[in-house]
Amino acid sequence: MSLALHTDRYQLTMLAAYARSGLAERRAAFELFVRRLPPSRRFLVACGIGRAVEALRDLRFSSDDLAWLEADKFLGPAFRDRAVRDLFERFRFRGRVLAIPEGRVCYPGEPLVRVEGTLAEAQLVETLLLSMINHDTRVASKCARIVLAAQNRAECFEFGTRRTHEGAAVAAARAAWIAGFAGTSNEEAARRWGVPVSGTMAHAFVLAHAADHGEDGEEAAFRAFAETFSTPATALVDTFDTLRGVDRAIEAGRAAEISGVRIDSGDLADLALRVRTRLDLAGMKGTRIVLSNDLDEYSIDTLMRAHIPVDMFGVGTMAVSTPDAPSLGAVYKLVALEDANGHLVAVQKRASGKGSSAAPKQIFRHQGRDTVALSTERLEGEPLLQEVFGDSVAVDLSSAAARARCAADLAALDDRLRSIEPRTDEPFPVTKSPKLQALHDRVDREGRAAL
Secondary structure (H helix, E strand, C coil), rough: CCCCCCCHHHHHHHHHHHHHHHCCCEEEEEECCCCCCCCCCCCEEEECHHHHHHHHCCCCCCCHHHHHHHHHCCHHHHHHHHHHHHHHHCCCCCCEEEEEECCEEEEEEEECEEEEHHHHHHHCCCCHCCCCHHHHHHHHHHHHHHHHHHHHCCCCCCCCHHHHHHHHHHHHHHHHHCCCEEEEHHHHHHHHHHCCCCCCCCHHHHHHHHHHHHHHHHHHHHHHHHHHHHEEEEEEEEEEEEEEEEHHHHCCCCCCCCEEEEECCCCCCHHHHHHHHHHHHHCCCCEEEECCCCCCCCHHHHHHCCCCCCEEEEEEEHHHCCCCCCCCCCCEEEEEEECCCEEEEEEECCCCCCCCCCCEEEEECCCCCCEEEEECCCCCEEEEEEECCCCEEECCCCCCCCCCCHHHHHHHCCHHCCCCCCCCCCCCCCECCHHHHHHHHHHHHHHHECC
């Protein structure tokens, strides 16, 4: 399916006007960045680049897209101009994209993505990139906090498909896995992205067996489920009475293998303690306890600090909808453009509270601190922006590689940044290089600066 029309109308109006005015083919550089974080965030986990790269490879206007645009009362007349029609008909993204590789920890004020190409191609991809990266980075950043709260003592599984748009659910499952979740309940995420998938039963399954036998049908449900599959089953034990449900799971486990029990309601801390005792007394010390029910990093942290016996958390709504920070607010701004003489000049927006940062940039990470510099500078440390689309791609774009990068970066964070407590006024570990600051000062004075 073509994604060219998954955009804002003004991208298309600007494209047509660029074509008529002769600006479309000028060299340009745009950067995608986040100005500020919600008070509940201390870092971001870059995510969405892998999906964006796939989209860019196939980005073009289909014949149906072109027919739709030509029939539009506002846009249609512009297509009578040959330059406009040619631009839309022949459009392909042939630019270069550099990005902080997925899974890396990053901060506000840093370019997550730099797009270089013609003004037309770099402009058109704005909405698509923002849509993907805003969503996936938002989810991955929340899920990383949930993983940190679990303290490597319990796994986290993503259960949020039913709490978000069907397309967003697949992307959210991938983002959660990159952030450190053990897997997802979303089948399409497993097929499309290779995310480990897992699922047990719903309360309806237990109730279906209770139709013939009342509450005693609960044990029959557990046994039937376990006997259907070659792998050990997890029993959902809170349909009626949780502790009685555990007793029935224990009985079912004498005939079929039960590997875990899931508790989805009630006082999770108290129930987990009592369930663990029952399982251990029955000789089922290896049977895992799974807790769910609108969990987030704060409730998980409370359970962990109380040393509640839990092996896995099922996290749904809070992981995919991130209600404490429901939007990220990344923006995409022009930072350099070729002038009429063929020279690349730095430009920036100066609107109060909504400014941008001129010139193509690079980020150098050294000893836990980042320096944002001009792209032509070579500073001490690791350059974070890597080519992900173009002729010199060297970074591993797989989801598995992104997951490994995230685990390494989270482990390297200091205690202040790992904390899930609301942020106060502590600064982020980011500074500008003197050369970049000097250029920004010059652009502020003169409106532009040669590069």
